[in-house]
Amino acid sequence: MRVLGPLVLALCSLATLAQEEDKDCTVCTTNQFAKCFGPTCDCILKVSTDINVPVNCSKLTSKCWMMKHEMYKKKNIGSRIIIPTEHAMLDNDGIYDPDCEQDGKFHAKQCNGTDTCWCVNTAGVRRTDKGDENKVCHELVETYWFQIQLRHKPMEKAIDQAKLQEAIKNMFAGYQVDPKYIEKIEYLEDDRYIIVDLKQNISVDSPTDLATVAYYLEKDVKGSTLFSELHSRSIQDDGIPFDGTKLGFEQLYVYYIDSKNPEFSMKRMTPGIIAVIVIVCLAVVAGLVVLFFTQRKAAKSHIYQKAEGRELDEIQKQQLTT
Numbered sequence: 001m002r003v004l005g006p007l008v009l010a011l012c013s014l015a016t017l018a019q020e021e022d023k024d025c026t027v028c029t030t031n032q033f034a035k036c037f038g039p040t041c042d043c044i045l046k047v048s049t050d051i052n053v054p055v056n057c058s059k060l061t062s063k064c065w066m067m068k069h070e071m072y073k074k075k076n077i078g079s080r081i082i083i084p085t086e087h088a089m090l091d092n093d094g095i096y097d098p099d100c101e102q103d104g105k106f107h108a109k110q111c112n113g114t115d116t117c118w119c120v121n122t123a124g125v126r127r128t129d130k131g132d133e134n135k136v137c138h139e140l141v142e143t144y145w146f147q148i149q150l151r152h153k154p155m156e157k158a159i160d161q162a163k164l165q166e167a168i169k170n171m172f173a174g175y176q177v178d179p180k181y182i183e184k185i186e187y188l189e190d191d192r193y194i195i196v197d198l199k200q201n202i203s204v205d206s207p208t209d210l211a212t213v214a215y216y217l218e219k220d221v222k223g224s225t226l227f228s229e230l231h232s233r234s235i236q237d238d239g240i241p242f243d244g245t246k247l248g249f250e251q252l253y254v255y256y257i258d259s260k261n262p263e264f265s266m267k268r269m270t271p272g273i274i275a276v277i278v279i280v281c282l283a284v285v286a287g288l289v290v291l292f293f294t295q296r297k298a299a300k301s302h303i304y305q306k307a308e309g310r311e312l313d314e315i316q317k318q319q320l321t322t
Helices: 006-015 063-076 161-173 210-221 271-300 305-321
Strands: 035-037 042-048 051-054 143-152 182-188 193-199 240-242 245-247 249-258
Touching (some): 143 210, 161 182, 161 193, 193 210
Antiparallel strands (some): 035 042, 042 051, 143 193, 143 249, 240 245
């Protein structure tokens, strides 16, 4: 953890006196792993053996704290952790033990307790190659656009797209997402995919962190909710209310688009992509060789020089358009 404030340290000491949550306190509905106790029913989340962080149960707990708690459970309790699927610009590194700021944000540089470090965006997703402890991450680059792709289970009757859009908006409302964050909802009927574009909007007066929303949503789709049983979460085990029935989901992918381009080298590229680049480079070299000998030939005979020039123009145009 990068920063520990006096409040966190005080809660660390207080937590050692509380072996279980106070039965007189209400359950933290937005975080089933938080424990609430004491005369003011303060709620905390355990993120390491000797560190607890305060939790505001009126909103979702930040993705960074939840990932850190999950790693704590994996190391000390042995609970099963589901690693996210690796696809394209998804979070290919999956779960790791993050370095969090006091307010729950990811620190720009992550090392996962080792001497291998990398830079992340505000969603905690790696956006650079990995390096050593000397790696410098100048800023925490903002992830401003989240594309969520949900594949629903087969339905017996046709999907009414107007009702579908309303159901999806209601679903995200359960994750405290302001409707103004939802830029577009698209439905691909043949593939049963619902594509939702969420974009951070500075004009929206909402404390909701879309990275945390996506993390909570992913857990619900995979059947390992972060909410308590008392929370009327949007996605139950059988799906969401839709057109008098339930719409269930079988897959979810989250794509992250940052305000700045990621900084990966060719090491990250697949062999197929590298092969294409090599072929293109060879084609360019071959073109330059042809151009060189053609120019030499034109220089020997001024009679053909003008015609050769026009032919070269056409060759160059073709190379630019291919």
